Amino acid sequence: MAPFALGANEDGKVTSTNGKLLITDVDVKVGSKSDKNLDYGDKIKNEAKPGDKVEFSIEVKNNFTDAQDLEIEDIELTVTIEGIDDDDDLDEDAKEFDVKADDDDKVKIEFEIPLEVDEDTFDVLIEVEGDDENGTTHKVEYALDLEVEKEDNEVQFTRNTITPSEIKCSRTVQLSTAVLNTGADDEDGVVLEVLNSALGVSFKETFDLSNDAFDDDSKFRKTFTFSVPTDVSPGIYSIISEVIFNDGSDTEEETADLVVTDCEALKEAEEEEDVVVVAPPVVTVPTTPTDVVAESVTTPTLPTTEEKSVFRSTGFLATLIVGEILLVIIAVVIIVMVVRRKREE
Numbered sequence: 001m002a003p004f005a006l007g008a009n010e011d012g013k014v015t016s017t018n019g020k021l022l023i024t025d026v027d028v029k030v031g032s033k034s035d036k037n038l039d040y041g042d043k044i045k046n047e048a049k050p051g052d053k054v055e056f057s058i059e060v061k062n063n064f065t066d067a068q069d070l071e072i073e074d075i076e077l078t079v080t081i082e083g084i085d086d087d088d089d090l091d092e093d094a095k096e097f098d099v100k101a102d103d104d105d106k107v108k109i110e111f112e113i114p115l116e117v118d119e120d121t122f123d124v125l126i127e128v129e130g131d132d133e134n135g136t137t138h139k140v141e142y143a144l145d146l147e148v149e150k151e152d153n154e155v156q157f158t159r160n161t162i163t164p165s166e167i168k169c170s171r172t173v174q175l176s177t178a179v180l181n182t183g184a185d186d187e188d189g190v191v192l193e194v195l196n197s198a199l200g201v202s203f204k205e206t207f208d209l210s211n212d213a214f215d216d217d218s219k220f221r222k223t224f225t226f227s228v229p230t231d232v233s234p235g236i237y238s239i240i241s242e243v244i245f246n247d248g249s250d251t252e253e254e255t256a257d258l259v260v261t262d263c264e265a266l267k268e269a270e271e272e273e274d275v276v277v278v279a280p281p282v283v284t285v286p287t288t289p290t291d292v293v294a295e296s297v298t299t300p301t302l303p304t305t306e307e308k309s310v311f312r313s314t315g316f317l318a319t320l321i322v323g324e325i326l327l328v329i330i331a332v333v334i335i336v337m338v339v340r341r342k343r344e345e
Contacts, residue, residue, distance in 0.1 A: 011061075012040055012126075012142040021072055021130055021138035024104060025059035028144070043121070043145040048113045050150065050182040050213075054081075055110045058142075060128055064101040072138055073098045075130035079109045081146060082123045086116065086214050099130075113148065115156060115182050116213040121147045153246040154183035155190065155209065159221070160241050160254040169263040171228040175256060178221040179243050181209035191244040194224055199237055199258070201226055209245075234261050 012023035027036045030046040031053065038044065048054055056079050064070040077094040084090055094107045126142035159178040167173060175194060181187050187209040194203040203224045210217040237260060242253045 012128075012140045014140050016137055016139040018136075019138045019140060020063040020070075020132070021075070021128055021140050022061045022063050023058060023126065023128060023140050023142045024061045025057075025106075026126070026142060026144070027057040028146075029053075029055040029057070030146075038144060041143055041145075043147065044124075047147045047149040049148070050113055050115045050117050050154075051156065052113045053110060054113060054146070055108060056124075056126070057106060057108050058126060058128075059104055059106045060099060061104040062099040062101055064132070066102050069101050070132045070134065071098055071100050072130040072132050075099060075128060077107050077109070078127045079111075080125045080127075081111060082125065084117060084120075084122045084146075084148070085114050090114075115158060115180055116218075117148055118213060119148055119150050119184065121145050150182060150184040152183055152185050153187065153250055154181070155179050155187060155243050155245045155250075155252055156182050157241070157243070157252060157254045158219075160256055162239060162256040162258055165257070166259040166261065167228060168261050171230065173226055173228060173258060175224045175226075175239060175241070176221075177224070177241050177254075178219065179209075179252075180213075181211055181218045182213070184211055186211045187245045189247070190220070191248075192220065192222070193242050193244070194239065195242075196237055196239045199226070199228055199232060199239070201239055228258075228260060230263075232260055236260075 014022070026038045027034060028038060028044050028046075029035075030044065030048050033046040035045045058077065058079075060075065060077065062070075062072045064072070074096050075098065076096055078091055080089050080091040082089050090111055092109045092111060094109055097105055097107070099105050122145070124144040124146050126144070127139070128141075129137065129139045131137050156179065157177065158180050159176055161176050163174050163176070164170075177192070177194070179190075179192065190207055190209055192203075192205045192207075195201060201224075205220070205222055207220050208217070209220065212218055237258045238255045239258060240253060240255050242251055244251050
């Protein structure tokens with residue numbers, strides 16, 4: 001059977017024979033502003049900007065009566081914004097649902113407008129389809145217009161990430177940043193600065209950005225590499241990326257946090273450098289004659305005030321030995337003298 005289409009009314013355009021599936025209410029929220037009770041073919045009064053959230057709230061009704069008592073099942077709902085993504089469509093599907101006879105259900109679909117988008121008015125198509133319990137298909141459509149407008153001067157960050165986000169012993173860090181001209185005007189002499197004085201981070205780049213969202217010249221990307229000094233205290237350090245544009249009149253800022261923690265290996269090495277080793281004094285014990293028994297001397301760990309016996313002192317032993325030698329010499333002299341006298345007699 002060929003598709004059947006009725007004229008559009010406040011309940012949408014029914015595109016199936018004897019269609020009992022209707023769209024009874026559509027509200028649209030653009031950013032923080034809402035436009036309620038939109039009719040088929042209306043233009044959404046609030047313009048969207050690049051990066052805005054757009055939420056569609058759609059009420060779907062099963063127009064069978066209670067007496068007919070036919071549920072419409074496995075209803076599929078799709079919202080499409082046509083040609084908004086560099087001439088490609090954006091579309092989102094709701095989770096399938098059922099609606100009982102003479103009842104309705106409300107479904108919400110959310111989009112995010114691309115940052116890379118042209119200023120234009122785009123068609124929005126809402127399509128709803130489901131089968132009743134007898135196997136008959138019911139379809140209905142709804143059409144709206146969505147306008148996208150840009151600020152004259154606007155530059156936004158599309159990336160500002162730090163890798164790694166936490167460091168210990170390895171101290172090399174990379175910050176990847178990217179900006180995009182989302183405004184209607186070209187931007188000349190744009191300045192990007194990356195700063196953190198505590199870490200000694202200071203980078204600066206100057207460049208131009210075109211206003212063509214789909215031109216590479218509307219974007220700037222850069223990865224900055226730096227090393228964190230080993231004497232930086234543990235903590236969380238915010239690295240600030242700031243882009244300055246519109247002849248220095250406007251700025252946009254993003255931060256990336258870097259967590260610095262203790263490096264245990266470095267900490268242990270520093271502690272080892274601080275340790276002073278003191279060796280105990282070495283005491284040499286003199287050798288004693290074979291006929292004198294030398295006592296073993298134990299060197300105490302700490303000196304004490306105990307007095308030594310005179311008989312154990314080194315000076316006493318030496319004196320004793322010298323005295324014995326002298327006695328032997330005297331005895332030998334006496335014997336020699338006695339022998340000579342006897343010979344003379």
